[in-house]
Amino acid sequence: MYCPNCGNEMKDNNFCTKCGYSKKETNNSPAQVVPAPTNPKRSSKGGVAIVIIIAVLIILAFVGMFVAIFVFTFKAVIGISTKEFIEMNDVKIPSIYKVTGTKHRICGTSFSIGSGEGYMTLNFCSELTDKELKEYVDYLIDEEDYELYEGSDEYNLRKESGDFYIYVAVRREAIHYSYSKEAMIDSNDGLGV
Numbered sequence: 001m002y003c004p005n006c007g008n009e010m011k012d013n014n015f016c017t018k019c020g021y022s023k024k025e026t027n028n029s030p031a032q033v034v035p036a037p038t039n040p041k042r043s044s045k046g047g048v049a050i051v052i053i054i055a056v057l058i059i060l061a062f063v064g065m066f067v068a069i070f071v072f073t074f075k076a077v078i079g080i081s082t083k084e085f086i087e088m089n090d091v092k093i094p095s096i097y098k099v100t101g102t103k104h105r106i107c108g109t110s111f112s113i114g115s116g117e118g119y120m121t122l123n124f125c126s127e128l129t130d131k132e133l134k135e136y137v138d139y140l141i142d143e144e145d146y147e148l149y150e151g152s153d154e155y156n157l158r159k160e161s162g163d164f165y166i167y168v169a170v171r172r173e174a175i176h177y178s179y180s181k182e183a184m185i186d187s188n189d190g191l192g193v
Contacts, residue, residue, distance in 0.1 A: 091177075145159055166178070
């Protein structure tokens with residue numbers, strides 16, 4: 001017998017395995033057509049919603065990661081502005097905060113630290129005042145034995161300390177700290193070697 005619904009051959013004469021058509025007979029009544037169970041089509045809206053949720057979660061994860069990196073970096077940099085010393089390996093230099101007591105917000109840094117040499121630049125969001133510049137330079141000269149080898153609106157100081165030559169370049173907008181195992185400045189003329 002063949003299925004009256006789809007034409008597929010029905011092996012047990014009561015049920016079509018292809019379309020799900022079922023033939024039922026009760027007492028003397030004619031065969032009843034029972035609709036095949038249907039699998040309701042899943043709404044594509046549900047799949048799209050899941051994809052959107054996953055995409056939003058991925059974006060939030062990336063944004064969170066970048067915010068965490070920024071906050072960590074920002075806290076570390078702001079921490080330098082209130083520490084008493086700038087430390088690079090074995091080199092320890094009094095900070096502007098230690099000398100003047102003024103907290104300066106730092107907008108950017110650059111640094112490179114190795115075993116034989118290194119540098120760190122602290123860029124301030126607002127310029128140092130004349131008083132802060134003079135107080136910091138005077139402290140480094142009087143209390144830390146730095147020597148001034150160039151000055152005007154910019155102060156360049158140097159000091160020999162153990163195995164290192166330490167240089168501090170003080171500007172209104174930034175302070176550049178550096179050290180090297182070899183002299184970068186000839187002490188006779190103040191020019192780079």
